[in-house]
Amino acid sequence: MINYIRSLGRWGLGSFERLGRAHIFLVAMLAGVPGLFLRFSLVIQQLFSIGVLSVMLILISGLFVGMVLGLQGYNTLVDFGAEESLGVMVSLSLVRELGPVVSALLFAGRAGSALTAEIGLMKSTEQLSGMEMMAVDPIKRIIAPRFLAGIISMPLLAAIFSAVGVLGGFLVGHGLLGVDDGAFWSQMQAKTDLFEDIFNGVIKSVVFGLVVTWIALFEGYDAMPTSEGVGRATTRTVVHSAFAILGLDFVLTALMFGD
Amino acid sequence: MMQSKSTEITVGMFVAAGIAALFVLAMKVSNLGDLTEEKGYQVTAEFGNVGGLKVRSAVTMAGVRVGRVADISLDPKTFDAKVTLNMYPQFNNIPIDTSASIYTAGLLGEQYIGLVAGAEDESLKNGDVITLTQPALVLEQVIGQFLYSKAEGSD
Amino acid sequence: MPLIKIRDLHFNRGDRVIFDGVNIDIQRGKVTAIMGPSGTGKTTLLKLIGGQLRPDKGTIEVDGQDVHKLSHSELYELRKRMGMLFQSGALLTDIDVFDNVAFPLREHTNLPESMIRDLVLMKLQAVGLRNARRLSPNELSGGMARRVALARAVALEPMMIMYDEPFTGQDPISMGTLVNLIHRINDAMKLTSIVVSHDVAETAEIADYIYLMSGGKIIEHGSPVQLKDSGSQWVQQFMQGLPDGPVPFHYAGPDFAEDLLNPEDNA
Known part of the structure; x- marks a missing residue:
């Protein structure tokens, strides 16, 4: 029993220690960001491997999510004779929720896990340590560009996801189910507010991008420098990111759309 | 590198x-497209009840959108709702004796203002007031009236 | 005046004592070897000198500066004058050999690209890998990776280089190449070298002075010749690689005969 309490206590202390380290890490990363504007080519490199390489996944997923929304929404709305509102339903679900959330979850799986593995591998092969000994701060040189690239990529990916999703909803709604295209677009435009819906969606995705990239980089940087440790850190990135995205989504939604 | x-x-x-x-x-x-359409002219109309009308609700004429609701406030003297309509500039020959009513799109839909053209030659200008108005149908009132008339009719 | 002066160094990792009052002097322009069995914290010592770890007690002075009292930027300034060769080479895997050697030059100098090219080719020529410059680090053998890392470590013309187990896991030819290279580079560039190793023969060949460490303490120090003639049994066992001696072959525990007679396994 004593042992059980002791191990619980140790676990608790360990968690606080990790939480503290994660925040010190965040501050160090943020301190490294301003210097990047002098060497933006570092960020461009990372925009490629974080953003561009995720586009295909986002495009395909967004299209299918939009198409499913079109089908499901139509079946529900047609019972009330309100199938003209399909556009609103598709656009609001995508712009407010599914765009930022689903693209962030996909981003965590695609780019987040890759970041953790990359940084973890650099740590286990002493590349980070070697860089420190060459008087190059790895947080500034390696971590910060990835962090900034993640924050920039996420809202762009979420916007692509939502736009493609609306297109998918339109293709199914108009092309397959015969909803009037004028009604689809005009209802959508009437009910989707630029500030209330779209800007809030963008803010959400910026927050998700920051948190997912932060978790991914920290897990990599803090990983045990063995192949097993890196593997476990990669799993943790995906799990923790998913929790963080869904939890923060609730908080942000309550702040933005709750009266 | x-x-x-x-x-x-x-x-x-x-x-x-x-x-x-x-x-x-x-x-x-x-609705960004609409934000840039503020160049039109504004007219006001007073209603006994606006029901669920909101700022940015549509203003239509014969089903065609001719403007948007820009503002809803309470007239301090008459205690009527004062609704400011933002009319699109291309509809500049709407007769001055036009009437305005608040309708509902479908049974559960959004409320909007429908205009019915009058017969005067003079047209609405910026700052004019639409005097012929019909308040929103509030479903509870309609049902109440219906039940009341039924009760009366059964005597 | 020695280049590096370590005084009363204490360092613990968790409950384990790594260093328990270590004093080391590293003379300028010499090759100093620090030797000892695996797990005596030789790599940890290099990380302490480089300021990547912080001692629990004691001081490390490099070129008159106390490494652990420097500010972040002063420490980075000092590190520009230190080179370190990691066991794995620690080459950046996403860029090729040329860019790896050019990396410290591009990070720390504003030299034009043509001059960087000349410098990099010069360093790569010195380690014999000029024609391998467009290979990726994954395509190099362990020995070649260490040679590239050596070229990178000397790119900024440092005052000293720390070698972490440079000979481990090398075939005889690349071992010979590395021994030769370390010797040549040290002489040609008037460097101070610290070699951490447990390969006795190769290290004794290049070292001017050797510190022998075990159990967190310096057991013995002296020139290679002095150590070979040492009276200490432990030193003899280590230098000659004898299987049994003061460091027992058997892990501590009950006697074998006793164990056989006892049916319960309670070791």
Whole structure:
């Protein structure tokens, strides 16, 4: 029993220690960001491997999510004779929720896990340590560009996801189910507010991008420098990111759309 | 490190695609298009009850949208709702004796203002007031009246 | 005046004592070897000198500066004058050999690209890998990776280089190449070298002075010749690689005969 309490206590202390380290890490990363504007080519490199390489996944997923929304929404709305509102339903679900959330979850799986593995591998092969000994701060040189690239990529990916999703909803709604295209677009435009819906969606995705990239980089940087440790850190990135995205989504939604 | 040209180009394309998607969302999906249409003229109308009418609700004439609700406030003297309508500039020959009513789109839909053209030669200008108005139908009132008339009729 | 002066160094990792009052002097322009069995914290010592770890007690002075009292930027300034060769080479895997050697030059100098090219080719020529410059680090053998890392470590013309187990896991030819290279580079560039190793023969060949460490303490120090003639049994066992001696072959525990007679396994 004593042992059980002791191990619980140790676990608790360990968690606080990790939480503290994660925040010190965040501050160090943020301190490294301003210097990047002098060497933006570092960020461009990372925009490629974080953003561009995720586009295909986002495009395909967004299209299918939009198409499913079109089908499901139509079946529900047609019972009330309100199938003209399909556009609103598709656009609001995508712009407010599914765009930022689903693209962030996909981003965590695609780019987040890759970041953790990359940084973890650099740590286990002493590349980070070697860089420190060459008087190059790895947080500034390696971590910060990835962090900034993640924050920039996420809202762009979420916007692509939502736009493609609306297109998918339109293709199914108009092309397959015969909803009037004028009604689809005009209802959508009437009910989707630029500030209330779209800007809030963008803010959400910026927050998700920051948190997912932060978790991914920290897990990599803090990983045990063995192949097993890196593997476990990669799993943790995906799990923790998913929790963080869904939890923060609730908080942000309550702040933005709750009266 | 040499930055390969193709990396820069694809990143540029990615950023452009993301911004284009945001732009599409703003222009095509949201009501941004309307925000720029503020150049029209404004008229006011007073209603006994606006029901669920909201700012930015549609103003239509024969089913065609001719403007938007710009503001809803309470007249301090008459205690009627004072609704400011923002009319699109191309509809500049609407007769001055036009009447305004508040309708509901479908049974559960949004409320909007429907205009019915009058017969005068003079047309509405900025600052004019529409005097012929009909308040919103409030469903509870309608049902109440219906039940009351039934009760009366059964005598 | 020695280049590096370590005084009363204490360092613990968790409950384990790594260093328990270590004093080391590293003379300028000499090759000093620090030797000892695996797990005596030789790599940890290099990380302490480089300021990547912080001692629990004691001081490390490099070129008159106390490493652990420097500010972040002063420490980075000092590190520009230190080179370190990691066991794995620690080459950046996403760029090729040329860019790896050019990396410290591009990070710390504003030299034009043509001059960087000349410098990099010069360093790569010195380690014999000029024609391998467009290979990726994954395509190099362990020995070649260490040679590239050596070229990178000397790119900024440091005052000293720390070698972490440079000979481990090398075939005889690349071992010979590395021994030769370390010797040549040290002489040609008037460097101070610290070699951490447990390969006795190769290290004794290049070292001017050797510190022998075990159990967190310096057991013995002296020139290679002095150590070979040492009276200490432990030193003899280590230098000659004898299987049994003061460091027992058997892990501590009950006697074998006793164990056989006892049916319960309670070791």
